[in-house]
Amino acid sequence: MQILEEIKISDNGxxxxxLTGESFSLNPIGLEIIKMIAANSDFDEIRKTILDKYDVDDxxxxxxxxxxxxxxKHYQLTQQNNPLNFV
Amino acid sequence: MIKQxxxxxxTGLNNTDNPGPGVPVIRGAKDxxxxxxxxxxxxxxxxxxxxxxxxxxxxxxxxxxxxxxxEGLIERVEQIHQQEKIDVLIPNFDAxxxxxxxxxxxxxxxxxxxxxxxxxxxxxxxKDKLPEYGxxxxxxxxxxxxxxxxxxxxxxxxxxxxxxxxxGQFYDAYKCFNIEQAIYAFHKVASxxxxxxxxxxxxxxxxxxxxxxGDGSGTTIAAVPMRKxxxxxxxxxxxxxxxxxxxxxxxxxxxxxxxxWKGGMELELIKTSSSDYYLIEINPRIPAWVYLAVGSGQNxxxxxxxxALGMEVKPMKxxxxxxxxxxxxxxxxxxxxxxxxxxxxxxx
Numbered sequence: 001m002q003i004l005e006e007i008k009i010s011d012n013g014x015x016x017x018x019l020t021g022e023s024f025s026l027n028p029i030g031l032e033i034i035k036m037i038a039a040n041s042d043f044d045e046i047r048k049t050i051l052d053k054y055d056v057d058d059x060x061x062x063x064x065x066x067x068x069x070x071x072x073k074h075y076q077l078t079q080q081n082n083p084l085n086f087v
Numbered sequence: 088m089i090k091q092x093x094x095x096x097x098t099g100l101n102n103t104d105n106p107g108p109g110v111p112v113i114r115g116a117k118d119x120x121x122x123x124x125x126x127x128x129x130x131x132x133x134x135x136x137x138x139x140x141x142x143x144x145x146x147x148x149x150x151x152x153x154x155x156x157x158e159g160l161i162e163r164v165e166q167i168h169q170q171e172k173i174d175v176l177i178p179n180f181d182a183x184x185x186x187x188x189x190x191x192x193x194x195x196x197x198x199x200x201x202x203x204x205x206x207x208x209x210x211x212x213x214k215d216k217l218p219e220y221g222x223x224x225x226x227x228x229x230x231x232x233x234x235x236x237x238x239x240x241x242x243x244x245x246x247x248x249x250x251x252x253x254x255g256q257f258y259d260a261y262k263c264f265n266i267e268q269a270i271y272a273f274h275k276v277a278s279x280x281x282x283x284x285x286x287x288x289x290x291x292x293x294x295x296x297x298x299x300x301g302d303g304s305g306t307t308i309a310a311v312p313m314r315k316x317x318x319x320x321x322x323x324x325x326x327x328x329x330x331x332x333x334x335x336x337x338x339x340x341x342x343x344x345x346x347x348w349k350g351g352m353e354l355e356l357i358k359t360s361s362s363d364y365y366l367i368e369i370n371p372r373i374p375a376w377v378y379l380a381v382g383s384g385q386n387x388x389x390x391x392x393x394x395a396l397g398m399e400v401k402p403m404k405x406x407x408x409x410x411x412x413x414x415x416x417x418x419x420x421x422x423x424x425x426x427x428x429x430x431x432x433x434x435x
Contacts, residue, residue, distance in 0.1 A: 018331035018409055019330060019331055019332055020330070021313075021314030021316065021328040021329075021330050
């Protein structure tokens, strides 16, 4: 999964889609994850970073991550290639 | 740099909840670093807010509505010209454009320059001709029927699914979910704007717009795409943001190139969820949100004035993405004398 180049991510969690004019607010964890996705980290790297840093189990992380990824796709913040490719 | 002094006449000072483009056009002209603009405000009504705004117009004149006859309107402008020596005139209402286009040559002979589309360009983009326009220039447009009478509304049921859009020739559009609403909207639109009333297929998506300027030879001098962020009950943008949408810009450039559009224009588009663009309307003039283009780097009013004066204007390609405009209302306290002057003397 790749974040579109038109997406601008601010350090305060404000995300702006210059293609559609829509904007979104992310919480600190969401911001951390979207930044990792934007930096082309793969799923395993993101999982390791989050599991090392926060008190969360593998299953919960995976569930939340897929939900978050689906949301990014739904709001057209990512390149729409393979719909089954979550990372 | 020495600025060139010019006298600019502008209509559309009605900064109401359905704002005219006059005030932002003047703001853009006054922002120019090359032109020193003296502004003549031309108003139809004595309560147009632009009359009372400080440091906006140097002179104000009331002019007759074009519906009372083009000749009377033009004669009044010529009369004002004798007094004020107008260099450039920017009309900002759809309903008055026909008169100014028709008498463009006569005005030019007197020294009043305009930069308007041709009658052919103006007429072929009219709302009731949109399907033909789409086909001619290869642009997707919503399907539509022109209704000459209420009875024809029955055709709609067999052709479109609800909701549908009921539109007037010049202004007004209503989204209708059933036949009762459609009949009500038909009467409302027909009584105000006459026939035909246009029934348009409703295209679901995001409303996006482009403000652009064509030089009349096919070159796009300026183009800025925008998404309405806040829309009033009348469908007017009360807030908007510039976009980085190359497809919208390409569509604009192609249309201007194919039609050789001359003057300001606004493209109203619907972007569907599958990123298709449907052209729903072309406004043949600068829109009221033009100051967003000025603020994001493309001074369209200034460029239009320069084109009208025969000056060279290079195409503007850059603009700031993510620039926003937020409109507001503001109560001005004005003296009765000003209101009396425009009401009785027809000029200030």
